[in-house]
Amino acid sequence: MLYREAGDFKTTYKEDNQTFPIKFDRYRYYFVLIVAFLIIPFWINDYWANAIFLPFLIYSIAAIGLNILVGYCGQVSLGTGGFMAVGAYAMYKLMTAFPDVSVMIHVLLAGVITACVGVLFGLPSLRIKGFYLAVATLAAQFFLVWIFNRVPWFYNYSASGQINAPERTFFGVPVTGANAESWATYLFCLIILTVCGIVARNLTRGSIGRKWMAIRDMDIAAEIIGVNPLSAKLSAFAISSFFIGISGALFFGVYLGAVEVGEAFGINKSFLVLFMIIIGGLGSIFGSFAGAAFLVLLPVLLKNLFVAGLGWQPDLATHLEFMIVGGLIILFLVVEPHGIAQLWRLAKEKLRLWPFPY
Amino acid sequence: MLDSQVTQTTADGRKIGGVMMEMKNITLRFGGVVAIKDISFDILEGEIRAIIGPNGAGKSSMLNVISGFYHPQDGEVWFHGEKRPAVKPYEVARQGIARTFQNIALFEGMTVLDNVMTGRLTQMKSGVFQQALWWGAAEREELENREICEKVIDFLEIQSIRKTPVARLPYGLKKRVELARALASEPKLLLLDEPMAGMNVEEKEDMSRFILDVNDEFGTTIALIEHDMGVVMDLSDRVVVMDYGRKIGDGTPDEVRNNQDVIDAYLGVSHD
Amino acid sequence: MPEQLIFGMEVFLNGLMAGVLYALVALGFVLIYKASGIFNYAQGVMALFSAMTLVGMMNGQVPFSHLINAVFGTDIHHFGWHLPAFIGILLTMAIMVLLAWLVQKIIFKHLVNQEPIILFMATIGLAYFMEGFGDLMWGGEIKKLDVGIPQGINLWIDEATYNIFNYGFFIDNLDIFATIVAAILVLALVAFSQYTKQGRAMRAVADDHQAALSVGVSLNFIWVMVWSLAGFVALVAGIMWGTKSGVQFSLSLIALKALPVLMLGGFTSIPGAIVGGLIIGVGEKMFEFLVGPMIGGATENWFAYVLALLFLVFRPQGLFGEKIIERV
Numbered sequence: 001m002l003y004r005e006a007g008d009f010k011t012t013y014k015e016d017n018q019t020f021p022i023k024f025d026r027y028r029y030y031f032v033l034i035v036a037f038l039i040i041p042f043w044i045n046d047y048w049a050n051a052i053f054l055p056f057l058i059y060s061i062a063a064i065g066l067n068i069l070v071g072y073c074g075q076v077s078l079g080t081g082g083f084m085a086v087g088a089y090a091m092y093k094l095m096t097a098f099p100d101v102s103v104m105i106h107v108l109l110a111g112v113i114t115a116c117v118g119v120l121f122g123l124p125s126l127r128i129k130g131f132y133l134a135v136a137t138l139a140a141q142f143f144l145v146w147i148f149n150r151v152p153w154f155y156n157y158s159a160s161g162q163i164n165a166p167e168r169t170f171f172g173v174p175v176t177g178a179n180a181e182s183w184a185t186y187l188f189c190l191i192i193l194t195v196c197g198i199v200a201r202n203l204t205r206g207s208i209g210r211k212w213m214a215i216r217d218m219d220i221a222a223e224i225i226g227v228n229p230l231s232a233k234l235s236a237f238a239i240s241s242f243f244i245g246i247s248g249a250l251f252f253g254v255y256l257g258a259v260e261v262g263e264a265f266g267i268n269k270s271f272l273v274l275f276m277i278i279i280g281g282l283g284s285i286f287g288s289f290a291g292a293a294f295l296v297l298l299p300v301l302l303k304n305l306f307v308a309g310l311g312w313q314p315d316l317a318t319h320l321e322f323m324i325v326g327g328l329i330i331l332f333l334v335v336e337p338h339g340i341a342q343l344w345r346l347a348k349e350k351l352r353l354w355p356f357p358y
Numbered sequence: 359m360l361d362s363q364v365t366q367t368t369a370d371g372r373k374i375g376g377v378m379m380e381m382k383n384i385t386l387r388f389g390g391v392v393a394i395k396d397i398s399f400d401i402l403e404g405e406i407r408a409i410i411g412p413n414g415a416g417k418s419s420m421l422n423v424i425s426g427f428y429h430p431q432d433g434e435v436w437f438h439g440e441k442r443p444a445v446k447p448y449e450v451a452r453q454g455i456a457r458t459f460q461n462i463a464l465f466e467g468m469t470v471l472d473n474v475m476t477g478r479l480t481q482m483k484s485g486v487f488q489q490a491l492w493w494g495a496a497e498r499e500e501l502e503n504r505e506i507c508e509k510v511i512d513f514l515e516i517q518s519i520r521k522t523p524v525a526r527l528p529y530g531l532k533k534r535v536e537l538a539r540a541l542a543s544e545p546k547l548l549l550l551d552e553p554m555a556g557m558n559v560e561e562k563e564d565m566s567r568f569i570l571d572v573n574d575e576f577g578t579t580i581a582l583i584e585h586d587m588g589v590v591m592d593l594s595d596r597v598v599v600m601d602y603g604r605k606i607g608d609g610t611p612d613e614v615r616n617n618q619d620v621i622d623a624y625l626g627v628s629h630d
Numbered sequence: 631m632p633e634q635l636i637f638g639m640e641v642f643l644n645g646l647m648a649g650v651l652y653a654l655v656a657l658g659f660v661l662i663y664k665a666s667g668i669f670n671y672a673q674g675v676m677a678l679f680s681a682m683t684l685v686g687m688m689n690g691q692v693p694f695s696h697l698i699n700a701v702f703g704t705d706i707h708h709f710g711w712h713l714p715a716f717i718g719i720l721l722t723m724a725i726m727v728l729l730a731w732l733v734q735k736i737i738f739k740h741l742v743n744q745e746p747i748i749l750f751m752a753t754i755g756l757a758y759f760m761e762g763f764g765d766l767m768w769g770g771e772i773k774k775l776d777v778g779i780p781q782g783i784n785l786w787i788d789e790a791t792y793n794i795f796n797y798g799f800f801i802d803n804l805d806i807f808a809t810i811v812a813a814i815l816v817l818a819l820v821a822f823s824q825y826t827k828q829g830r831a832m833r834a835v836a837d838d839h840q841a842a843l844s845v846g847v848s849l850n851f852i853w854v855m856v857w858s859l860a861g862f863v864a865l866v867a868g869i870m871w872g873t874k875s876g877v878q879f880s881l882s883l884i885a886l887k888a889l890p891v892l893m894l895g896g897f898t899s900i901p902g903a904i905v906g907g908l909i910i911g912v913g914e915k916m917f918e919f920l921v922g923p924m925i926g927g928a929t930e931n932w933f934a935y936v937l938a939l940l941f942l943v944f945r946p947q948g949l950f951g952e953k954i955i956e957r958v
């Protein structure tokens with residue numbers, strides 16, 4: 001009754017192609033945008049920004065990126081951490097080498113640089129498939145982390161090997177460095193995420209998205225009907241790495257401010273983002289958001305429940321977190337391999353008919 | 359086909375032209391196994407050419423050679439009067455050759471409409487940046503191609519399932535969707551690998567009607583592999599018969615039906 | 631003989647030993663993959679878990695003591711007894727079999743027809759789960775494991791090589807012991823898979839599930855058996871590595887190292903796992919020895935993967951794997 005589509009007929013292909021064909025969905029989307037842009041910035045504080053919103057926004061970008069590669073194009077990658085590192089270090093070098101250029105340009109360039117690196121490490125995908133490719137991407141992961149540790153040029157020869165983000169402003173407001181306020185960092189990331197989300201949605205519903213999915217579903221048939229597998233796979237690596245690089249740049253520049261590459265961008269990061277897209281839903285933009293939200297909120301909830309609430313030691317909460325995440329991955333794979341996105345879709349389908357069961 | 363190119367007209371009024379594709383002395387080996395031994399035949403523009411033979415004769419391999427998936431160790435493929443170099447399958451598709459597969463090769467993660475739209479991929483030219491922006495060139499191209507696909511969907515009468523994920527469709531409908539995908543690319547040459555396999559009489563009649571309509575309305579040249587003799591005799595203009603990788607017959611259905619070699623190797627008892 | 635060459639020989643021998651230990655972990659993967667097509671990412675965590683359980687058993691630790699203490703406010707840690715290594719190993723083995731049975735029943739029975747990548751991701755989930763579970767059960771701090779394996783530099787070799795080369799090779803007794811154990815294990819596994827009824831059934835399942843079912847092989851039994859065997863191999867690997875560097879989290883990372891081993895040797899070949907392990911072990915150590923000093927050291931972090939990657943580009947099925955033929 002509430003969630004109606006009866007009488008809502010589409011008379012042109014353009015209408016049929018909409019992202020949110022059902023009016024209710026569209027209004028919900030606008031509502032979320034209004035809250036996100038106009039309400040939250042006035043209310044947000046440091047705790048909420050650092051614990052929840054910033055990681056959510058930034059990981060969503062990474063999840064969208066990885067979902068393009070894994071969920072839409074079917075190329076499994078365990079190198080996400082390494083590519084985020086590329087974005088972070090590119091951002092650092094650009095910020096320190098060109099202090100007068102706008103920080104937004106730095107973020108975008110960091111994405112472009114990561115895209116190039118992504119294409120390079122994506123070349124083996126032409127010969128190697130499935131697991132083998134996953135393991136090959138581990139080469140990228142470990143090699144990249146090593147190189148950022150060992151080659152001093154990357155961390156500007158600093159003694160500690162750590163990189164620190166200098167203060168930069170966007171339209172006069174500091175968004176990096178110690179003086180950046182939470183509403184500014186939040187909005188900065190939100191703007192970037194919104195643009196990334198729209199771009200990703202456009203790419204995945206067009207011909208390039210179909211090429212990716214064709215390669216994913218049956219790459220030999222795809223080639224026979226005219227898809228060039230080389231360009232399809234490399235474009236997936238490039239665009240995916242672009243998003244992941246941006247996410248890494250923001251993770252370093254805006255969120256943490258200082259990183260040590262082994263800790264921040266190790267293999268656990270790769271698994272984290274992979275889990276986000278599995279739980280959220282492979283091949284779904286919405287799923288990328290859902291998975292990021294889930295895996296950002298879960299540890300916060302657990303810590304609040306067990307440590308603050310019950311007074312247990314933090315490491316107990318961490319152990320339980322591992323168990324819950326692992327268990328959920330298995331649960332989702334067994335019960336709903338298409339993740340939260342599919343559960344959401346099914347719920348909406350039921351709602352369309354509610355309260356009539358048939 | 360221009361009137362000047364027509365070389366003959368069939369009994370039911372379809373026009374046939376000159377040589378479109380020619381296989382010259384094709385030999386294909388897989389390690390020690392010779393799948394195709396020195397086979398030559400041609401396909402005329404506008405005709406319906408059947409390739410028949412017992413199982414294992416090398417028919418699917420021949421189709422794979424035509425679509426560029428296998429490259430013969432010996433022999434040449436000539437398309438529209440020019441020798442075709444050893445190109446990749448996706449380049450062959452761009453030259454206007456489309457096909458269906460013996461074991462359905464649809465993209466199971468997508469809907470029917472999306473699958474048919476993949477047939478248009480060789481024609482869709484907008485670049486990454488245009489698509490990222492969407493509104494403008496990319497959207498226009500998408501809508502234009504959508505129209506073409508919808509025409510094909512109408513033609514094959516699958517409108518009601520266009521948003522269904524193909525994984526959920528029954529076998530017969532999947533075969534029709536595969537045909538739709540092939541037709542969407544507006545091919546000059548359509549290769550069908552056992553299009554009637556696993557169908558009952560009604561479904562075969564439907565599929566035969568579609569094949570004839572495709573040839574009649576769009577002028578598409580068709581080469582098909584088929585085991586149902588009734589279908590082959592009724593539909594095709596000319597037939598190539600293969601057995602153990604060799605060609606043992608080539609001519610009209612009547613000629614082939616009366617060819618003793620073919621009878622010995624394959625037909626056993628002649629039907630109807 | 632020039633000094634570099636002698637050092638090189640020592641590095642080479644150590645590389646061989648390291649390779650044997652890698653191969654030991656890789657074996658567990660091959661077993662499971664052969665029988666069920668599942669690439670068990672959790673193999674490393676299984677090694678860690680089995681080692682932790684063994685230590686816990688031997689030291690008489692109370693399982694889940696932290697949790698119990700947090701919930702009930704108690705302060706218990708140990709039962710107060712100490713078990714001999716032999717009993718500890720038997721008990722741990724029993725637990726690993728139970729684990730194999732549970733994993734089969736709860737997870738993989740429901741994932742029977744899924745694509746390999748989904749199965750792989752399920753094992754990643756399992757790895758995370760087991761890590762948390764293991765830490766919860768026995769505590770996450772580093773533990774010392776001592777089941778009586780001879781350790782320390784082998785004095786006999788040290789003296790002998792000193793007499794020949796004027797330079798004593800430092801080869802650890804533990805490594806020698808591990809090599810012997812691994813060799814026995816490999817021979818036993820190969821013999822089992824070739825000559826026994828269960829081994830034959832396992833190979834049938836690896837080839838074709840449906841066909842094996844149709845000749846009366848119980849899939850569930852075979853899978854529990856295979857996971858138990860893998861659990862046993864994990865335990866042996868856990869004991870070796872645990873004795874060498876202590877039982878701690880980094881043990882589970884060994885699994886990651888096994889991946890390039892398998893890529894070289896092919897996922898379905900037992901001898902391949904051994905050869906792959908040796909190549910990686912020697913390759914890593916030699917590369918670090920020869921090239922490492924020039925480019926900053928610590929190349930062992932990535933060398934194995936890059937080597938495997940290069941290898942795969944030229945031979946996608948590995949050294950011993952079956953050639954992948956694509957058909958349409």
